[in-house]
Amino acid sequence: MGYGLEFPAMKHPQRWKERGQGLLALSGLLAILGPLSWAQSGTPTAANPPAAPPAAPSPTPAPPDRPGDTNGTRPVAVGQDDDPPSMPGPPKLPPGAVKMLRHRMSAPSGAPPPPDEGRGTPGPGMGEGDNLRAWEVWWELHRDRFISTQARDISISVGLVPPDPRTSVQAENARVGSYERIEPTLRLLLTHEHSDLIVARALIALAKLGEDPRVQGSRTSYATILPYLYNSDAQLSEAAITALGILGTQEAIFPLAQLIEDSASDAASTNRHTGREGDPTRVTDRHRALAFYAIGLIGRSSDREDVRRLAASRICNLFAAESNASAEVRFAALHGLSLVPIGENARRIEDPADRQPRVRPWSERRLARLNAPAPRSIPSASRLGEVDWALAVLDDETEAEWIRAQAVTAAARLCRGVADDSPIRSKVIERLLKALGARSTDSSEVEQSAALALGELGDSDADDLDFRLRSGLAGTVATASDHSTRDFALMSLAMVGSRPGGGASEPGRLAASTDVRRFLLHRAASAKAGELPWNMLALGVFEHEMQRSGVASSADTRAALLDLLVETNSSEQAAAGSLALGLCGATEATGELISRLRDGDSSVRGYAALSLGLLGAREAAPAIERLLNEARQAPELFESASEALARLGAPVSRQLVGLMVGGASLEAQMNLCTALGQVGDGRSLRALSQVACDPSALVWVRAAATSALGTMGTRRPAPWNADLGHALNYLNVPATLSSTALDGLLDLE
Numbered sequence: 001m002g003y004g005l006e007f008p009a010m011k012h013p014q015r016w017k018e019r020g021q022g023l024l025a026l027s028g029l030l031a032i033l034g035p036l037s038w039a040q041s042g043t044p045t046a047a048n049p050p051a052a053p054p055a056a057p058s059p060t061p062a063p064p065d066r067p068g069d070t071n072g073t074r075p076v077a078v079g080q081d082d083d084p085p086s087m088p089g090p091p092k093l094p095p096g097a098v099k100m101l102r103h104r105m106s107a108p109s110g111a112p113p114p115p116d117e118g119r120g121t122p123g124p125g126m127g128e129g130d131n132l133r134a135w136e137v138w139w140e141l142h143r144d145r146f147i148s149t150q151a152r153d154i155s156i157s158v159g160l161v162p163p164d165p166r167t168s169v170q171a172e173n174a175r176v177g178s179y180e181r182i183e184p185t186l187r188l189l190l191t192h193e194h195s196d197l198i199v200a201r202a203l204i205a206l207a208k209l210g211e212d213p214r215v216q217g218s219r220t221s222y223a224t225i226l227p228y229l230y231n232s233d234a235q236l237s238e239a240a241i242t243a244l245g246i247l248g249t250q251e252a253i254f255p256l257a258q259l260i261e262d263s264a265s266d267a268a269s270t271n272r273h274t275g276r277e278g279d280p281t282r283v284t285d286r287h288r289a290l291a292f293y294a295i296g297l298i299g300r301s302s303d304r305e306d307v308r309r310l311a312a313s314r315i316c317n318l319f320a321a322e323s324n325a326s327a328e329v330r331f332a333a334l335h336g337l338s339l340v341p342i343g344e345n346a347r348r349i350e351d352p353a354d355r356q357p358r359v360r361p362w363s364e365r366r367l368a369r370l371n372a373p374a375p376r377s378i379p380s381a382s383r384l385g386e387v388d389w390a391l392a393v394l395d396d397e398t399e400a401e402w403i404r405a406q407a408v409t410a411a412a413r414l415c416r417g418v419a420d421d422s423p424i425r426s427k428v429i430e431r432l433l434k435a436l437g438a439r440s441t442d443s444s445e446v447e448q449s450a451a452l453a454l455g456e457l458g459d460s461d462a463d464d465l466d467f468r469l470r471s472g473l474a475g476t477v478a479t480a481s482d483h484s485t486r487d488f489a490l491m492s493l494a495m496v497g498s499r500p501g502g503g504a505s506e507p508g509r510l511a512a513s514t515d516v517r518r519f520l521l522h523r524a525a526s527a528k529a530g531e532l533p534w535n536m537l538a539l540g541v542f543e544h545e546m547q548r549s550g551v552a553s554s555a556d557t558r559a560a561l562l563d564l565l566v567e568t569n570s571s572e573q574a575a576a577g578s579l580a581l582g583l584c585g586a587t588e589a590t591g592e593l594i595s596r597l598r599d600g601d602s603s604v605r606g607y608a609a610l611s612l613g614l615l616g617a618r619e620a621a622p623a624i625e626r627l628l629n630e631a632r633q634a635p636e637l638f639e640s641a642s643e644a645l646a647r648l649g650a651p652v653s654r655q656l657v658g659l660m661v662g663g664a665s666l667e668a669q670m671n672l673c674t675a676l677g678q679v680g681d682g683r684s685l686r687a688l689s690q691v692a693c694d695p696s697a698l699v700w701v702r703a704a705a706t707s708a709l710g711t712m713g714t715r716r717p718a719p720w721n722a723d724l725g726h727a728l729n730y731l732n733v734p735a736t737l738s739s740t741a742l743d744g745l746l747d748l749e
Helices: 013-041 134-146 176-192 196-209 220-230 234-247 250-261 264-273 285-301 305-321 327-338 364-371 383-394 401-413 423-436 444-456 464-479 483-497 513-526 532-548 555-567 571-584 587-596 602-615 618-629 637-647 652-660 666-679 682-693 699-713
Strands: none
Touching: 134 483, 134 532, 134 571, 176 196, 176 682, 176 699, 196 220, 196 234, 196 699, 220 234, 220 250, 234 250, 234 285, 250 285, 250 305, 285 305, 285 327, 305 327, 327 383, 327 401, 383 401, 383 423, 401 423, 401 444, 423 444, 423 464, 444 464, 444 483, 464 483, 464 513, 483 513, 483 532, 513 532, 513 555, 532 555, 532 571, 555 571, 555 587, 571 587, 571 602, 587 602, 587 618, 602 618, 602 637, 618 637, 618 652, 637 652, 637 666, 652 666, 652 682, 666 682, 666 699, 682 699
């Protein structure tokens, strides 16, 4: 039975056989050397997580002069990662390290001493529900595409002010009340707080809140954050770098670029200018990497083409100048560039090196050829230049494999918004199909990234290139030796097959959707137990996007998913099936989903509650309220249950505040703060502000409340770090994106 998709032959089995033998030998060596190396370095791993700090009385430092105090509770960074290693592979990202990506509270990296003796601090592992399966990681990185954020309106009054041309997110249609009610609390913390952890969270929260919408061209928040850039405490300087990227003020490109260049004299000058004492801060590779991300975030936020060109130019020039930099820094430069797509039309840039020597021509035609500038791919000149730059990194065999793999992601992201017939899009698709072809010589990391990236590029129309793209993905699902590549290709095929192509009035915009649905149903019917959750999620994503395109979800798909959910005894399959049914809009599954609220696995209960909220099943509200009251034993359920109730129109914030003051555990209080921030109900603002400013409360809870204030007042419809997770090959990422310490950009709220 054909699906209108071509399947290539089995992909280079001999190469995979040799690679497997090598990996077996390497794993044996690591088993011998691993414990010794980790013991010597003291670096935490999944098997050897960092221990929680012992309970001890909190020191009482003298009140520092903000910014620039050196009396914080976190030790000053000593620049341990200044010397770049010889391109090591990144640590594998354990599922627990991304357990709360964007939608859950993350534990800070620097563990501050607890305020009271006898009160412990949470470690990196925080309960059964925190260990995400592989498909859950993909879902958390992409969920903002399928589940819209609930509207937050905590304003007393709504004031409309003219947009600020220097940034697209600061003032246009701003909710004045949000700023008026949240900014004073954050300002109070930045002025008087002694905990570096809370100050760092307040900086990021202030950046999410933005500039004062009541003042045209305000730079109050920017002026507050900038002095922390060279703070001697690493936690504060890193928070300032991230906050400048979130804020999106274009002027911040220059100090961030200066930080990457790491001029000691400039750093000392900055310290003198702000009145700080002590040695200048040593800029580490982590600082440089975060600065690359921040420049990319600023370029993404700007509506001005010249600002985006400036950001792209700075990133590429600094990347070239950092030829000996660590792989972490080069990784960040690629992802920073991927956030800044510039115009497609090339702009001629005068370069003396392009001029040809003056010769005596024998014809006017030859004279024109000699005087014409040589064709050069300048990243800041056009979108094609950016893509060529990323593909050049991909084809550079001297680069580390996981850096080349991220170049795939960057090239695909840079194609967003280009026309279907654009030569830029065609060029990237052809290269990625080559990586997935039967004769590919690319590494498994590159193939995994190619499988993810193609999901950003294709659609469901009848174009020849899109047909070959879909066939390439289907062939990868059927024949790839690496299971992660198969899983990623399956999710990409689901997104591509449900994405309309061409113009809005063209008849064949979803020509391949029927074949893709049939293929996905066939895979779900024949999948092995370990593959079934991916297949169920793929069906849910496909039908959700079909509904977004104006086509009702298939009754066959809904029936198949419901049958699988009823029959399964696997908690992982039940979790994926519950989520998929909610994405499909399967209202006929309401009864089964309500029964799953009593499941023994907390992730099943959480996804069932979320799906009931998506379905608008008001009859499930009492059962979800009971789940919320019982969530103290499984605090990770607070967010999913409260989100579901909020979607059903229930006044959940009052219930959450009552649970917080009712003697909840440390972990429960942190999750309750996160849930209150996500719900965004102004009636909980006073409770969060009181917790954030309460010196007798646990510092971890105060930090969670501070982050929740920023989430509640954010001006963006989607999380600020959402774009960093789209199409990301999360199997290999550096600590600046996500780490077991939960201090990466994707771990932050």
